[in-house]
């Protein structure tokens with residue numbers, strides 16, 4: 115059953131005709147399932163998920179629909195969004211240093227939503243916070259509860275953010291680049307933790323990342339986004355093994371790998387994402403696509419269903435799997 119169903123979500127500046135930041139994003143997330151939204155910096159991933167919680171940037175207008183367990187989130191009243199944010203959807207951000215309040219102890223940060231949304235007393239919320247720190251594998255939890263964010267390492271802060279996000283037992287966890295700011299060893303620990311939490315808390319997971327490496331490990335489904343539009347969406351295992359969109363192929367080729375010749379030049383996608391150059395009528399990736407043909411510059415590709423999802427590309431998968439042109 116679908117827990118979250120996003121339909122033609124659009125986000126753009128209120129007072130300019132500039133290209134939209136998110137342009138017709140649609141996907142569904144089933145209860146207990148996990149979806150990664152992947153794309154390079156500036157593709158609109160963060161604004162898309164923030165808009166689900168009514169937290170999009172100032173001066174941005176949101177349209178379309180996002181139904182969470184039957185509740186329409188787009189345009190919902192603040193009081194409704196407060197309840198959803200506090201109790202049913204938890205969110206962790208890329209940079210826990212700026213998301214945690216520097217003046218509150220770990221215990222107060224985790225306990226806050228328990229007191230506000232579940233009406234627990236300070237002593238009760240303290241007990242639950244201790245259990246939550248155990249759940250996110252923080253050792254010496256009683257001492258940590260009394261510490262301030264600056265006394266913690268980056269990985270520890272991210273665990274505290276997770277504990278706070280899980281405090282009211284949300285059904286959906288949104289994690290925006292949760293491992294980006296961390297070193298490789300801590301990243302690995304956090305990926306393992308996220309997988310365990312998803313199982314232990316029966317969570318649905320919406321993961322935002324530009325790192326295709328973590329996608330296959332954490333999410334059963336993957337949506338690839340470019341310039342605010344969906345390029346392709348499908349089963350993660352298949353998409354990583356046999357992508358059907360030139361952009362996904364290029365992202366995979368550009369991925370740093372340990373098993374290739376360290377002296378070989380790294381592949382980089384030609385050009386850069388320049389919103390001002392994107393035509394509403396054409397494929398937004400065409401200017402950078404090595405498989406683009408004339409049609410790609412004239413017509414925006416409509417969604418095409420594939421066995422396990424959808425793709426937006428004029429070229430057939432078998433044609434782009436061979437030679438550019």
Ligand SMILES: Nc1ncnc2c1ncn2[C@@H]1O[C@H](COP(=O)(O)OP(=O)(O)OP(=O)(O)O)[C@@H](O)[C@H]1O
Nearest residue numbers: 135154155156157158159160161162171172173174
């Ligand atoms: N309040 C705002 N007004 C206008 N444009 C904005 C606003 N907030 C963000 N943007 C623009 O929206 C675009 C998408 O930003 P967003 O942060 O969603 O991308 P992203 O894919 O998450 O990238 P990153 O991985 O770097 O965070 C960027 O070009 C950004 O400059």
